[in-house]
Amino acid sequence: MKLHTSLTSPFGYKCRFAVRVAGLEDRVETVEADTKSEALRALNPLSKVPTLELDDGRVVINSPLIAAYLAEQAGNSDLYPTDKAEKWDVLYLEALADGMIEAGVLVFYESLRPEGEKSPAWVEKQQAKIKMALGVFEAKTKDFGDTPHIGLLSLAAGLSWFDRRDVVGNWHADHPNLSAWLDRFMENDFWID
Numbered sequence: 001m002k003l004h005t006s007l008t009s010p011f012g013y014k015c016r017f018a019v020r021v022a023g024l025e026d027r028v029e030t031v032e033a034d035t036k037s038e039a040l041r042a043l044n045p046l047s048k049v050p051t052l053e054l055d056d057g058r059v060v061i062n063s064p065l066i067a068a069y070l071a072e073q074a075g076n077s078d079l080y081p082t083d084k085a086e087k088w089d090v091l092y093l094e095a096l097a098d099g100m101i102e103a104g105v106l107v108f109y110e111s112l113r114p115e116g117e118k119s120p121a122w123v124e125k126q127q128a129k130i131k132m133a134l135g136v137f138e139a140k141t142k143d144f145g146d147t148p149h150i151g152l153l154s155l156a157a158g159l160s161w162f163d164r165r166d167v168v169g170n171w172h173a174d175h176p177n178l179s180a181w182l183d184r185f186m187e188n189d190f191w192i193d
């Protein structure tokens with residue numbers, strides 16, 4: 001399988017972590033992709049990364065589906081709990097983290113627009129969503145546990161990307177539990193800088 005991704009994409013990080021947590025490093029090759037290329041568009045009409053190309057030519061798009069596919073290939077893994085109620089809690093965390101990252105990606109893309117085309121109101125709206133989500137995660141940090149499930153992989157990928165791109169300023173100061181958790185989580189063997 002080939003995981004087409006930008007090496008800086010937060011959703012790409014999420015899936016690259018998932019490959020390692022699922023123990024599929026030998027079966028998944030990471031291929032650097034350009035979102036403006038014809039090659040990626042041919043695989044994924046939305047030209048988005050990550051995009052997973054299967055060995056038989058079929059394609060899986062969208063990081064939640066890619067993670068679910070990887071987990072299925074791996075059999076039992078830490079990515080999703082087997083208990084149904086716990087699984088939906090994890091999927092909630094994943095969706096909230098993904099949504100927070102999406103808002104961050106919009107803020108980042110807005111920063112690349114020419115002066116005069118930027119909308120401060122739009123940026124403020126996205127940043128407000130990020131702040132709300134960060135508040136929820138801060139309150140939930142104590143319940144995260146030690147298993148690197150897909151919700152935590154997405155969250156950690158997003159938070160570390162926020163720091164790399166500086167899209168939300170210093171979120172650490174107002175979210176000390178989350179900040180300390182990220183420091184610990186980044187020490188896991190599957191972490192990729």
Ligand SMILES: N[C@@H](CCC(=O)N[C@@H](CS)C(=O)NCC(=O)O)C(=O)O
Pocket residue numbers: 009010011012035046047048049050061062063064098105
């Ligand atoms: N919902 C998608 C979002 C993927 C996404 O937005 N990727 C960004 C990079 S972080 C991208 O490909 N942007 C290029 C574009 O939108 O044209 C997922 O979870 O995989």
